[in-house]
Amino acid sequence: MKKLKLVALTLAMLTVVGLAGCTQQTPTNEATQTQTLPKKDRAGKDIHLSEKTTKIVSLAPSMTQVITDIGREADLVGVDMQSADADATLKKLPQFDMMAIDAEQLIALEPQVVYVTDINMASSESVWNQVEEAGIPIVTIPTSTTIGDIALDVQFIADSLDEHDKGKELVDTMNQEIATIREIGKTIQEKKKVLFEISALPDIYSFGQGTFLNEMLEVIGAENVLAGENGWLPVTEEAAIASNPDVILTSVDYIENPVEEVLARQNWANVTAIQNQAVYEIDTDTSSVPNHHITKALKQMAKAVYPEAYQDVTND
Numbered sequence: 443m444k445k446l447k448l449v450a451l452t453l454a455m456l457t458v459v460g461l462a463g464c465t466q467q468t469p470t471n472e473a474t475q476t477q478t479l480p481k482k483d484r485a486g487k488d489i490h491l492s493e494k495t496t497k498i499v500s501l502a503p504s505m506t507q508v509i510t511d512i513g514r515e516a517d518l519v520g521v522d523m524q525s526a527d528a529d530a531t532l533k534k535l536p537q538f539d540m541m542a543i544d545a546e547q548l549i550a551l552e553p554q555v556v557y558v559t560d561i562n563m564a565s566s567e568s569v570w571n572q573v574e575e576a577g578i579p580i581v582t583i584p585t586s587t588t589i590g591d592i593a594l595d596v597q598f599i600a601d602s603l604d605e606h607d608k609g610k611e612l613v614d615t616m617n618q619e620i621a622t623i624r625e626i627g628k629t630i631q632e633k634k635k636v637l638f639e640i641s642a643l644p645d646i647y648s649f650g651q652g653t654f655l656n657e658m659l660e661v662i663g664a665e666n667v668l669a670g671e672n673g674w675l676p677v678t679e680e681a682a683i684a685s686n687p688d689v690i691l692t693s694v695d696y697i698e699n700p701v702e703e704v705l706a707r708q709n710w711a712n713v714t715a716i717q718n719q720a721v722y723e724i725d726t727d728t729s730s731v732p733n734h735h736i737t738k739a740l741k742q743m744a745k746a747v748y749p750e751a752y753q754d755v756t757n758d
Contacts, residue, residue, distance in 0.1 A: 480602050484595060485582040492554045492579075495603055499553040501538055501562045503528055504733045505583060508599045509557075511734070512608040519551045522562075528727060541565060545572040555579045557599070585732065587652050589661075592732045593617060616734040623661055623744050626751055630663030634747055637667050637687035637715070640730065642694045642703060646677040654732055662744040663751070664689070683713055689747050690715040693739075695726040722746035 479491045499520040500506040506525035509518060520536040536551060538544065543565045548556065549572065556578055563570065563582060573580060581602060586592045593613045600609020636659055641647035649655050650671030659666045667685035668677065690713075694700040704710075704721045715721055724746070729739035741757040 479604060480598060483581045483583065483602075484598055485584050487582060489579055489581055489602075491581075491602055493604070495554045497551070497553045497555075498603075499538075499548060499551060499556040500525060501540060501543070501557060502559040502583075503727075504595075504731045505557045505559065505599060506532070507731065507733055507735060508596050508609075508612070509603070511612060512600050512603065512605045514603055514605065517603075519553055520548065543569050545569040548573060549576045549578065553578055555581055555602070557581050557583060559583050560585050587654060589620065589654055589657050589736070592654060592734070592736065595732070596734050612734045616737055619737040620661060620740065623740055623752070623755065626744070626755070627661050627663035630748060630751060633663060633665045634688040635667045635685070636664045636689045636691060636747060637682060637685055638691040638693070638724075639700075639704070640674075640693050642692065642697060642700060643679060643707065646679065646682055647674065648677050649674045654736065655729065658736065658740050658743060661740065662747060664743075664747050679709070683710060686713055687715045688718075688720060690721045691724050691743060691746060692721065693724045693726045693729045 479493070481488065483489045496517050497519045498509060498514065498517045500509055500518060501522045503522070503525045506518070506521050506529070509515065510529065515531065518532065518535060520538060521532050522540045523537045524540065526532045526535065526537050536547060538548065540561050541564065543562060545568070548569075556573065558580055559582070570580060583595050583598070586595055593616060596616070597606075597609045597613050600606060600612070638648055638655060638659065639646055640649070640655075648668055650666065650668045650673060652672050653674060656666050656669065667687050668675070690704055692700045692704060694703075697703055701721050701723050705716060705719060707716070710716045722742075724742050725739050728735045728737075729743075738757065741752070741755055744752040744755060745757060
C-alpha cells in the first residue's frame, strides 16, 4: 500500500541521515535463558515491564504483526495507521500518525507498554517526555539492517510479552526458510546482477550494503548492482541504466502496473533486463517491513531471479 511504502521510504531516509543509528543490542542471556522479562530494550535502554501486560500500543507495522502473530492482538489498545490499513481487524482501535504522535490521546489509553521505532522517536521530544512522565514504559526497537537483527527483534517482542516459546517458533520457522534458500543460493555459479527499486521514476530509490534487502539478494545468490554503495539511497536514471542489471525487481505499489512502467521506459532499451523482459514485482509489505514475514519476499525474489534453481520452493 502506498502509505506503507511512504513510511518505509521515510524510515530509509531517516537511516541515511543518522536518526536510525541507535545502537542495537542483543537481548540479554538472562532474558533468553530464564525467560524472564527483558530488562533493556533493543536500543539498550533500561525498561521495566509488567508481568501481565494486557494493554499494548504498537506504533509500527513491523511490531504490530509480531504481536498479532504471537496471539496477543486482543491486548492491543492502539496502533499506527499503517498497521490498521494492513489489518482490517485493527481498524476499530484508536490510530496514530507514526510521524506525529498525539501524546494526550496515547496517555488516555493508559497502556502498560508502548512499542516504538525510529520514525516514532523522530517526533517531538516533548511527546515522549509526557508519556514517560505518565509512567508508561516506552520500548524502542530501532530499525534493523540485518536478517539476524530482525530475528532478534521478533524474539525480543515475544519475550517482552512473556511469550518466549511463540516467538521462538516464529524465529525458528523464519531461520529454517532462509537456510533452505541460502543452501540453494550457494550453488548458483553465474550470479545475476539485480536492481531492486523501492521507488520508481522520476525518483528511483534503492539500497546498497548495510540493508536487510541487500543481504536477501546475497542469500538467493544474486548480486546487487548497488553493492558498492551503503544504506538506502536515491539512484539517478543514468546510474540505473549504466548498472545494466540482468534482472529488475520492483516493490513499487503506488502505480497501477509497476512492471509495465519499467519495461516501457524510454532510454532503457539496451538494458539487459529490459531486453529479456526480466522485470518482476515483489510484495511491498513483506519486503519493506522488517520482521519474520520477509521470508515471503525472499522466496519471491529467489523464484523471480532464478526460477529453475528455486522451482521446488513453495511460496506460501
